[in-house]
Amino acid sequence: MDLKALAQTVLERQPFNRLLGMELLEAQPGSVAFRLPLKEAFYQHLGAVHGGVVATLLDNALTYAAGSLLGPGVLTVEFKVNFLKPGKGEALLARGYAVSQGKRLAVARSEVYALEGGAETLVALGQGTILRISG
Amino acid sequence: MDLKALAQTVLERQPFNRLLGMELLEAQPGSVAFRLPLKEAFYQHLGAVHGGVVATLLDNALTYAAGSLLGPGVLTVEFKVNFLKPGKGEALLARGYAVSQGKRLAVARSEVYALEGGAETLVALGQGTILRISG
């Protein structure tokens, strides 16, 4: 099974990602991309997507990017998010890439973009540590 | 309107928190608590609640704790999460408290606990910066 098919299989076994409607766009060794079509239910009260939705995208992007190198049995140890602009529009796009890989720990960065009327706006930055726990 | 009623009003205007079923337990000057009853839809594939759900709780706890001091027009600038144990059980509990407050910026910490069979387990730690944008 190729890497994208494997990542897709893991994604489909994650109820929270199914609840949100998370779509896997790409999975290559060390990098991944996700797309999340936006619904009204994802917003907070000030006209932007809730930070928890953006954090979920960043977390997915970090973990799958590291998992593409370490294997599917990985957990996020920690991550940090900086919010730059309100998330809004038709969809959010997340890109993640592994920056460093050891035997059990990897470090990755990720970005979330808002797609609105053909324009792509950088919305948030993530940086975190992923641990291989099996495999 | 007292602080808890005000916080409850904001919470009810946030679709994503309504989607998850987020409950406000407490809101005092500088500290808040939330409770999230767990559903199967919140999990990932390894038997733990998805990190995005835990991050949403930490973010709420940070933002409402700071908002209890700065006013309701606040945004999370950034936060960091450390995951300690798998989130699982009947519900997750989040506590947030402001540590420092300036005119426009506040710094807060938060914790998430898993409630399972009467036991409370520390699941995650948050630390972040909140900005007053209005009011």
Added chain:
Amino acid sequence: MDLKALAQTVLERQPFNRLLGMELLEAQPGSVAFRLPLKEAFYQHLGAVHGGVVATLLDNALTYAAGSLLGPGVLTVEFKVNFLKPGKGEALLARGYAVSQGKRLAVARSEVYALEGGAETLVALGQGTILRISG
């Protein structure tokens, strides 16, 4: 050798801590305290101690707090710092405490206080992950 004596031995073998004049105040299972007498050489140009000095204190506090549980062969995997107030005065005080401990990874928090004219002001917050690499 007791824990404080062991921590003191490690500290004396760390040239950068000797360069700064770092003093170990306390070391108990899961918690430590350091004191750094301030010199003009530690400041930046705006009348506050350089963030790098504060970060060094937070890092020491995190690492020694975790090391008091995991053993002396530990490394900081990552940490995050929030700066609250300018560091200045006679000395900075750092307190660190482990929040969670696994076999190889521990999570800790730390705080830095400025001591000035008898008053203690909270200056910075840290949160990070420590890895046991030997022992």
Added chain:
Amino acid sequence: MDLKALAQTVLERQPFNRLLGMELLEAQPGSVAFRLPLKEAFYQHLGAVHGGVVATLLDNALTYAAGSLLGPGVLTVEFKVNFLKPGKGEALLARGYAVSQGKRLAVARSEVYALEGGAETLVALGQGTILRISG
């Protein structure tokens, strides 16, 4: 005065950077680079440069990159560091670049590399928020 000369002037007014021997290599709108020749006094006891030295480089790179856009009166609000490899060799090199800029807040990323025998190794990643306080 051009941007690099201005940044050099600020650097020379920062005693802690002078203590370490911090060298400014580059300063352009939104990006900077520093070089720190390594001395024995910068190490900890396990053969790597102390995390506080690496954090100082990341902090400088974040703050000067943001300051190149916001002006010289800036403070680091917060930052996060991931340590990837031991810092060692002849010198450390830090690169910082602003990712997002508002009126008062900017977000930046930075990296530290170890220069050893002609090779450049990625040692640490930073991400943080900078606040304009004057000017």
